[in-house]
Amino acid sequence: MIGDLKPYADYRDSGLDWLGSIPAHWGLLRAKRLFREVDERSKTGKEELLSVSHLTGVTPRRLKNVTMFMAESNVGHKVCRPGDLVVNTLWAWMAALGVTRHAGIVSPAYGVYRPVEGGGMLPAFADHLLRTPLYAAEYQRRSTGVNSSRLRLYPEQFLRMPVLLPPPDEQAAIVRFLAWANGRLDRAIRAKRKVIALLTEQKQAIINRAVTRGIAEAVQLIPSGNSLLEHIPADWELSALRRRWQVLDCKHLTVPFVENGTPLASVVQVRNFTLDLSSCKRTKPEWFRQLIEGDRRPKRGDLIYCRNASVGSCAIVDTDVEFAMGQDVCLIRSRDQNQRFLNYVLHSPFMKRQLDLLLVGSTFKRINVSDIKALTIPVPPKVEQDSICNYLDTELSRFDVATGRIAREIDLLREYRTRLIAGVVAGTFDVRTVVKTLPDEEVADLLDEPVDEADDADLVDEATEA
Template identity: 45%
Template sequence: MIDGLKPYAEMKDSELCWLGDIPAHWRVKRAKAVLRRIDVRSSAGAEELLTVSSARGVVPRRTANVTMFQAESYAGHKLCWPGDLVINSLWAWGKGLGVSQHHGIVSTAYGVYRARDASGILPRYLHELVRSSPFHWELQVRSKGVWISRLQLTDESFLNAPLVVPPLDEQAAIVRFLDHADRRIRLAIAAKQKLIKLLEEQKQAIIHRAVTRGLDPDVCLKPSGVAWLGDVPAHWEITRLGRLIKLTTGFPFKSDGFTHVDDDIRLMRGINVSPARLRWDNVVRWPMSERPNFREYELIPGDIVLGMDRPIIQRGIRLAVVKEVDVPSLLLQRVARIRVRGDLNAEFAALLLSGRNFASYLAPIFTGISVPHLSPEQIKAFRLALPRAEEQQKIVEDVTVRTGAIRSAIDRAEREIELLREYRTRLIADVVTGKLDVREAAARLPDEVESAEPARDEFTADEESDPIEVDDEAEIEGVAG
C-alpha cells in the first residue's frame, strides 16, 4: 500500500515536538486562525441525538453503545452540522472528537467549531489530523485537571493549538489516499472477522454439545424441565447456579481517585472484560497503599468475571477467567466475580456460562431493554444440568483438546487484525504530518464506491462498549441531560 511512497524532497523544522519536520511549503497555524467556536441551540430538541465515539468520531446515538441516561428534553442543547468539528471537552485526551457528517444535537459540554471562510482547511483532512496519534499529544497537554478522568479541554486552549495545514489540493489528495487505504484495510479486517465468527461458532458447537450431553453419545436422556435446556443426561442434576457459587459485585471506586501510576493496583472494569479474555489496554488504578482496605474485592487466578452491563456482545458473553497475569487487581462495580464451591468445577462453570445456554437464558431477560444490565439475582437464578465432579473434569479436558486448534486460529486472526489496525494508525500519522508524499499515489487511484464495502470494523463496537463506560467499541458518553 505504501510501495513507491517517498518523503517530500524539501522539509523544514515545524518547531513542534509532536510534529517534527514537515514539507517546506506546508504551514502551521493556530486553530483559531482557521476555526471559530459556534454555539447554536435547539429550540425544540427534536433533532437527532449524536454522540462522540473514541473509535468512530461523531455518530448517531442510536448506533452507539451509550449507557448514559437520556434527558427528558433536549431543548436548549447544542447543535452541530456536517463539517463541524465536535469535541467532548472531558474526553478530548481519549480521542473523543471528530468532524461530524450529521446534523443533530450534542451535549452542552461539547465544543463545536466551524471552519472560517477562506480558512484553507478541508473538514475531512481536519478530521484525520485531530484524531491522529501525533496530535493526541497536543490534546493531552492542553487538557487540564487534577485527575486524568477529569481533564478538560477548554475552548481557549484548543483554539490556541497549532494545526499543520497543507495546500488545499494536497489535503484533498491526502483524504483520497487515506480513504482508499482505510477501505482496503477494513476489507482485510472484515475477512478475518468473518473467519473468527465461523471459528467461534464451531467452538461453541463443541462446547454446547459437551456441557449439555456429556461425552457419551449413547447416554440415556431425561427432560430437564427448562425450555432452553432441553433433554439432558438422566444422571445429571438440575440445579440453580446460586447453590454452587459465591458471587461478589465490585466496589464503587470513585473515578476522581483513579491513578495511572504503574506501581498502583489495577481496577477490573467492565471495559476490561471481553469474551474469553481480559484486556488491559485501557487501565485505571487505585493507590497501592489502600489495597489492604479492599481485600474482599481482590481477584485471584481462577476467578470468573462477568461484565454485568451489556453482557452479550457480537463476540459472545463478556466472561473470562482470571489468570496470573491479571493479578493483582481489584473488582470495580458492574463486574461480577464468581467463585465456585461444592461440586462445581471452575473450568466447567466457565464453559457453561460462556455458551449458548446462558445466552438463551439471558435473551428474554433483556427483551425490550435499551441498556441490558444483569443483576446478581438473575445470575444466581440460572438453571443448569450438573454432572458429577469427575465427569465435569473429563468434559473440560476433552473440550480443551478439541478446541485447541480453533482457539489458536482465532488468536492468530485477532493478532493479524491488531497489526492491521496498528498499521492504519501509523499510516495516517505519517501522511497527515507530511512524512510521506501521497500526491502521485492519490492521482492514480481508481474511483471506488464506499457503500459496497463494510462501514466499519465489525468488532470495534464490541471493543468500544465492552467498557460500557466507553468494550464491544468504547463509546464516549456525552449526550446527557
C-alpha cells in the same frame, strides 16, 4: 500503489519540535484561524444524540452499544452540524474527537468548533489530521489536570494549536487517496474477521455440546423439562445457579481513580475467558477496603460476571493479585463445583438463549443479581465437570491459537493504517501523482463506506464518553 509513495521534493522547518519538517508549500495556521467555538444549545433535546470516541470519531449513539448513564433530558446539550469538529474535552489526549457528518447534539461538556468561512480546511482532511497520534500527543501536552484521567483540553488551548494546511486541491487528493487505501485495508480486515467469526461459531458448538450433553460418545438422555434444552444426560440435573453457587454483587460505590493503586475489575476486564487486569483502573487502599466488605474480596477461581453493558461476559480469576470489583459486575463462587465448568456454561449458546429471553423488551442491557441467581445451569457430577473442562481446554486451544494469529494480523493492518494516515496528512508522503491513477468509481463508493471498527469498540467507547 501505496508502495509507490515518495516524499515531497522540498521541505521546510516548521519551527516546532513536535511537528518537525513539513512540505515547503504547506501552510501552518493556529486553529483559531480555521475554527471558531460555537455554543448553540438544544431547546427540545429531541435532536439525534451523537457519540464521540477515539475509535470511531463522531457517530449516532443509537448505532452503538454505549450503556453509560443517560440523562433524563437532553435539553441544553450542544448542537453540532455537519462539518463541525466535536472534541471530547476530557479525553482529547486519546484523540476522542472528530468531524461530524451528522446533525445532532452532544454532551454539554464537549467542545464544538465550526470551520471559519474561507479558512480553507476541508472537513474530511481535518478529521484525518486532528485524530493522528501526532496531534493526540500535543493535545495531552496542552491539557490540564491532576492526572491523566482528569486531563482536559480547554478551547483556548485547542485554538492556539498550530494546524497543517495544505492547498485545498491537495487536501482533496489526500482525502481521495485515504478513502481508497482505507477501503482496501477495510476489506482485508473484514475478510479476516469473517474467518474469526466462523472459528468462533465452531468453538461455540463444541462448548455447547460438551456442557449440555457431555463428551461421551454414547450417553443415556432423559427429558429435561426445560424448553431451551430438551434432553440432558440421565445422571445430570438442571439447577438454578443459586443452588450450587454464591453470587455477590459489587458495592455500588463511586470511587476515585488514581495512577498507582489497587486494581478494579469492571466490564472491560471480563471480555475474555480469563480475567485481564492489564488495562484496569485503580483506586486508593481505603476505598479498596470498603469495596471488599462482606466477603467481596475476589480470590483465585472466582468468576467475575458482567451484568451491565456486555451482559453475560464472564471471566475466571487466574491470579493472586489483590483487586476489587468495580461497577456493573458481580462475583460468583462455589466450594464444591468446578468453576471453569460454570464459566464454560456461561459462555455457551444455551446460556445466550436464556439471556436473550431475559432481555426481551429491555431498554438497557442490564440484569439484576436475582436474575443471575435464577439462571438454569446443567450440572453433571463433579468428576464429569473436571473431565469436560480438561477436554474443552485441550480441544479449544487450537481455535484460540488460530484466532489469536488472525487477530494479530488485524492489529498489524490497523497499525499500518494509522501510520499511513499519519504519514500522508503530515506531509511525509506525496500522494498527488498516485491519486491520479485511482479509478473514479471505486473511490466514489469508498468515500461513503464505513471504516472498520474494532470488535470491542463499544466497550472502549464507554471509557471515552462524558
